[in-house]
Amino acid sequence: MSRRARLAMFAVVAAALGAALVLALLGLPRFGSAFHPYGDRAVAVAVGPQQTANVVGSVTFDQRGVDTLGEEFILFGSVIGALVLLRPAPEEREVGVRGAGRVMSSTGLAGYLLLPISLLVGGYIVAHGAVSPGGGFQGGVILASGWHLLYVAGRYAALRRLVPNKPLELAEAVGGAAFAAIGVAGIGVAGVFLVNLLPKGSLGSLLSAGTVPVLNGAVGVEVTSGVVLLLASFLDQAVVLRSIEEADE
Amino acid sequence: MESLPLLCVAVPLLVAAGLAAVGRWLPRPVVDVVSLLSCLGVLGLGVTLLVATGSRRVVSWVAGYTPHGGASVGVVFVVDRVGAGLAVLVAALMTGALLYTWRYFSEVESKFHVLMLLFLAGMAGFALTGDLFDAFVFFELMGAVAYALTGYKIEEAQPLQGALNFAVVNSLGAYCTLLGIGLLYGRTGELGFAQIHQALAGHGPPDALVVVGAALVLTGFLVKAAAVPFHFWLADAHAVAPSPVCVLFSGVMVELGLYGVARTWSAALSAALPAERLRPALLVGGVVTALVASVMCLAQTHLKRLLAFSTMAHMGLFLVALGALEPASVGGLLVYVLGHAGVKGALFLCAGLLLNHHGSLDAEELYGRGREMPVTRVCFLVGALALAGLPPSGTWLGKTLSEDGLSHAGYGWAPALFVATSALTGAAVLRVGLQIFLGVGERPGSAEDTRGRHEDSETGALLSRLPATMVGPAVTLLGVGVALGMVPGLGRVAEQAAQTLLDGGGYAAATLHGAVGVHAPASDVTGFTASGVVLGLVSVALALAVAAAQLYSRRLPAPVRAVGVALRPPLRILRATHSGHLGDYVVWLLLGVTLLAGAIAVS
Amino acid sequence: MTALLVVALLLVALAGTLVVLAPGPSRQAVTLSVFGLALTVLFVVLQAPDVALSQLGVGTVVVPLMIMLTVQKTRRGR
């Protein structure tokens, strides 16, 4: 199709689809309605038998934990997939990073200052996933971002040499495996996959909610290492890898 | 028994994570053996489930949140014969694919195996789950891994673009599904298939929300099933993905899209959307898909692209057989899917063997060069005949059962469509088979279409001798695909499985109220009817005739050639719509959603 | 429905439109970051702090960063 034909066809189709969508949206309950049967049940279970103050955490890691198992392995598979796709092609080679040592000192200082803060915040958010907003995923992303502050602050290539992919890949796999293994352990102990086996404690305390904080920890490890790997492989592409002709210039 | 469905998902996930952790330090044979063993483990679990589901549905509530008074906060896995059968099919094809890759595909440590095992887990989870959102999650898992596997050969230009088109179109389809889930959640407040069914029941004719919500949810699955006009990604992705991955794409992944349509409709939507609402859209979509793909298939010379369009043509037939929403035709469809998976899997592996031996997938470039590959030659040609519907192969049995079921349901035109489609796609496969393996027909001159020439083999260097681990899976898959047609009573079992699949009320009762028993009504399906055998032979004869006409086009009588010349301009337009352009594909997808919603609304 | 909610919604719609209309990918990475921030605000107003935290990390940092790195690599010639 030519650009104009494509656009014209889109205009017609989008108008029809938009109208259909509006008709459908009119059939939804009024915005802000009190009709949430599943949500009400989930809240009752979370604050009742499961003693999980953060109900979203309870739904994510306990009541609908298998969704999250799938989600973690989507992340895991995508990171592996991205590593496969971004592997150096036969005609590419790594070049030294020119100028990587010449980061502005103020940026470097800010990076070093922000690093402990982001590590602290990230760790806190992972640990408190069962009692306050956040959890393994959110904390993991913050930890991974903190890690990248180090790249900004220091020398990229030196840091990459210091912490290569191998341990990160290992950590990512172990985090993912831990989640699946806790699920299988449920079958071994109680005959039920992903059952919340551990003592539930009392609502709002750090060690409440049974396996929810443990799973949060596993996800935290996986997400941190996974996101670091992902960003690092893109950084490698942008900074380190060149085709042979480019490298020879 | 109740924990088996979850193990089908958890075992490959655990092994995949384990391989990713320590795979780099393991010798390659260990990686191969461990992945194969976990496939065989899932196969064993699936077979156990298949046996158990003869008399009941296996219902397992994850984390033990069993329902009280028909309501639960948990996610449920509900397995019936069809779900268990799909899990078995997935594991069996994956075993064949991994055997084929024995010792090869080692560019990035064990990551190919890790991706394949995640793919296995995603497909098994999709087939076994009883929750709409959970199905979306597994759908995305198999999608994400499939995109990476499609683009695995980063040294070449085409795989990358094929993977990108595949990924964008499938993702957009999945987001449509999620929008639909949001709409249905707003209406029902539930996510489980059975819970949605229960909440939708008894509200009279469907309103705009249910119609559009259903259309959006089904869109994601129909994209996977490659129904026109959602189909454009299929040929792009199949043509470029590694051969063992194509076996899974063609043999079961696209079929899982249809399964998603069938399951979501029967287990959840059928309470508000009677079969009459959905039937026209599926039937018309199926007919158009079969015809478009048959024509496109005839026009190809690139082996994998040709096989991809053949898969799509069969998807059109499957869509028609499903569209009747009757147990007899759906039972036939189930047999057809199994037979097709074996035969098409074998054909894709044969294409891979040619690529690894000769470094090309272009039928004209390969002309006569398959002569010294005796096993591959027999395998490919028998596969082509089975695809055309030669009795008593499994593809033939599925075809004839579907035809019978459709005729009895009042669709007298269906057998003609089935015969024509199997003949045309069979002809295309036969034509290239005869060219490559026997050097039949006019030696092709300089063709304008040079796609497919000089492709890198999948094994690094070209193989002068093909190992048994590569040839064996192709022969076995073909053997199973052909032998299925001779299994006594298969049609009856399939019809009963279809009955259970289409019984939405029974599904809800089993899931929410513990009524797991399945009663299997008597069925008089036999399969071997005189008319079925005749129709099978007719389509094979037609296939041979069309293949001969293509091979000796210059010797055809003038009037026949005139018809061929007259058909060229419309064919050119049809080919031009398969432009490889992302923007085009997105517009077609949106058109498809709109038409689907419209068809459900006015039916 | 509070005024704050209306503002957050309109901001999201506007930012989303700007992302689509952004002339090139590098400009888009910036608007995408703003869009991520607008979504974060909306999620907070909709009483979804868990989601807001996720969106803050993913939508304003990780995704725009990946896009920016890709832009940098694809801007060069072959």
Next chain:
Amino acid sequence: MTLLPYLVAGWLFLAGCYGLVTSRNLVHAVGCLTIAQSSTYVLLLAVGYRSGATAPVFGDLPVGAPVVDPVVQALTLTDIVVSATVTALLLALTLQIHKRHGTVDPDELRALRN
């Protein structure tokens, strides 16, 4: 007025699709796809909203206080992860396409033209 959140969701979806259809750069197209996906976040969270309710976290909140639907929030969390990972894969593919084809303009990519 109470339809506004739902309409914003619909708008984002169509706007994202418009971007995909007209985009002349694959990186840009990937960005537009994330806009189309964000419509699902807005729709899900809007469907789960309850007027006058607070976030479903019972830190200082008395048990029994009205809260918004936690289930849609869990779904949206999953959705965000899916979005980020699919985006990463698409960008990785785009990078390699640039290396092999020398362009990321869909109008100039002809390898799969039939």
